[in-house]
Amino acid sequence: MNSETPVTPRERLRQQLTQQIATGALIPGAPLPSERALAAEYSMSRACVREVVQGLVADDLIETTQGGRSRCANLLQSHLSLPVATESSLALQLEVMEARALLEGEAAYYCALRATDAQLAALDAEYQAMQQRSRGQSTLHKAKADLTFHMMIAESSHHLLVISFSQLFYARYFNAIHGALSSTLKRYGRYPDGIAQQHGRIHRAIQARNPEQARLEASEHILYTRRLLETA
Template sequence: MKQLTLVEQITTQLEKSIVEGVYRSGDRLPPERVLAETLEVSRPSLRNALKALAAKGILRSRQGGGHYVTDLLTRSMADPLLEMLGQHPDAREDVLEFRSLLEGACAYYAALRATDADRSNLEKTFSALEDSMIDADQEKESQADLAFHIAIAEASHNLVLLHTMRGMFSLIRNNIHTNIDDLYHNDVTGVCLYKQHQQILDAILTRDPEKARAAAEKHIMFVQETFKDIELNQLRSERAKRRMKEWQW
């Protein structure tokens, strides 16, 4: 087996940190001095490793502004089509079906694998979601909702699931924001949504993977069924209005 040079070892270690989600797309790496001390390597060796990562398109450097992780890992999922799908009403059902599969799997593995640090992060993000619901701040709630689900993906310790969630960030964010807005406009209280998220969290914290997956899927199913009811009520309302017009003749 080929013996890796020091620069190759540093490059591999940094790549691992990026793949594992320690450094995310858009994140700025620590200053070279701090990074070199953390990795216990010389700054010249570190600089060569950073140049190698930049050549691969994994990092981009700014003159005097540090080194940043590019969107290389998520670029293929940041297609304009996904942006349109996230905003197109006719695609909402498809996005919800996708979320059910993805988030159900994330919750399942999070219940199996969450560390103490993961569990603490989940409780923190859930608390932020709870605060946003109390404040009835829909923008804040949609952001907190997404952060909670990203935290679940992180706790799954499945790199493909994690990067899929992060890669589909804009699509899922738009879906959550639109859903919350429409639900509140149709008098669906946050109490139901709060309880559903609480059930997901409790199942993960009690390490019950099947219950966690079921709770995540049940949450999406509730949103799906609610929108079907809303659409049916809208159709009935429009039908009644048309009848009223006919009677006026």
């Protein structure tokens, strides 16, 4: 099957370098061979070597200085700032929140409509548990519980897009959500009453299998949370 692996020199170079960095053969601060040397070694033009190197610079794997040698960067740096740095666009953030309100409503709607009895029971159990242990828990625990509740609803919706988006969204923004809840908690001393009440309303609408009502409560809940974030 390797009969057709025309691996270009370009790709070889890129893989070699990334691998050397990943394995520690190139430790942070260690100098790379000069571009001219790499070009000779891999039998390619320096222009092409530069494109590869600049690609790695864009990935924060390499640092260059005019006149000085290029060096392996400190990987930790970029990994630490990864979650926040990628989302520089406020416009996109707002769009995501809009979409979330819409889809959360959709999730509740279809959950109320099509959740199996078993799923409804599980959801109820989760809700009761949330009520029981609502005191004396860390913010992190509450955030996780909140997440679980919403994810259960999403998964009970049997709706492809809703499930996919929910997974994406929560995986990506959990930290931000937790941070926001944490700060509001500090400011008010406890979770705003609204959230618990809204959870209750959503839960009742779903258990009553009232789709329209569930949709209404759910999107209202998200918009409420959104307002909290905005004023944070």
